[in-house]
Amino acid sequence: MFCEEKVAQMAAYLLHKRGGRMAYLKLMKLLYLADRVSMNDYGYPITGDRMVSMPRGPVLSQTLNLITGDYASDEFGWGAWMKSEENYEISLKRKGVTRDDFASLSDAELKVLDAIWEQFGHMSRFEIVEYTHKHCTEWQDPGGSSYPISPISVFIAVGKSPEVAEKLARELIERQQLDCFLQGLR
Secondary structure (H helix, E strand, O other): OOOHHHHHHHHHHHHHHHOOEEEHHHHHHHHHHHHHHHHHHHOOOOOOOOEEEEOOEEEEHHHHHHHHOOOOOOOOOHHHHEEEEOOOEEEEOOOOOOHHHHOOOOHHHHHHHHHHHHHHOOOOHHHHHHHHHHHOOOOOOOOOOOEEOOHHHHHHHOOOOHHHHHHHHHHHHHHHHHHHHHHHHO
């Protein structure tokens, strides 16, 4: 289930590693790749966001809406951490963040983000777009629109067999349903 506070902390963690500012296109790709690695390693994405193919590669739908301001942020979410800048960049509002500021993220999730930063942090936004076009085989060019990316296609793209991919996708749906049920109890 999508959690804005968790996504904001993921983005803030990556921005902090970058010195506090980054092109939002690059940030989006890093977040997508983190979800992809988490799906491979743990069987579920960190963000719980809906993945879609767009002309510049795969993106996280609700996260993109937060970045572009098309979605109202809650008080502990995106707006508490992020500030839009010129030239399609985004910056971190908070200074001097520590591990305690990322309480919504587990140590395993931070390790995924560290690995993503290590592998892709040096790339420009356009290099990372090119990378996702070539190496994220679940992405399909939507021809100027958008196209949903199914969890099964991600699991297969990261090397799972079709049988395992289907099983993991079913478990992911069950997990999302349980999250929705538990959310309703709060």
